[in-house]
Amino acid sequence: MEQIIPLRDRRKVQVTTRFSPGDVGRIASFHGEVYGMEYGLGPKFEGYVARTVGAFAENYDSEAGTERIWLAFPEGTQELVSCCAVIRGEENKAQFRWFLTAPSFRGAGLGRFLFSEAVDFSRAAGDESLYLLTADFLPAAASLYQSFGFTVTAQKPFSGWEVPFTEHRYERYFT
Secondary structure: OEEEEEOOOOOEEEEEOOOOOOHHHHHHHHHHHHHHHHHOOOHHHHHHHHHHHHHHHHHOOOOOOOOEEEEEEEOOOOOOOEEEEEEEOOOOEEEEEEEEEOHHHOOOOHHHHHHHHHHHHHHHOOOOEEEEEEEOOOHHHHHHHHHOOOEEEEEEEEOOOOOOEEEEEEEEEOO
């Protein structure tokens, strides 16, 4: 699926649910660059993103209806400006992954649009719930999740990357 989405600031982005050559690397690089600049995360974090997105891409079937990736590019470019995915998680649950919007595209409605698409997709796929793991240093994302009815169901310290933080698990039940 591909569609053009007009943003609040009149820019347009093309959103696709298919992988193209280079997209796994684009997602890893995008995460590494943005989170490195904003929060001091580095190669350990970027390697984790590359490994997990790569494993997902190896078996991804955009037509299967149980998992989906969303990639957003300014119309006519291959510059990734936002991405996210819904993957199979725990039994009867889906996990929301790799959500990031470029700083220059924040506040224009793109992140909210993609998150809404992901929640609707998970519900339509028959998932019992959708959950995600995030860091305590992302309050704007937490606010978005809460606005969609997600609540914190667990928290724990995490120190596996360059910067330690508290990991929060958010979840929304559909049934």
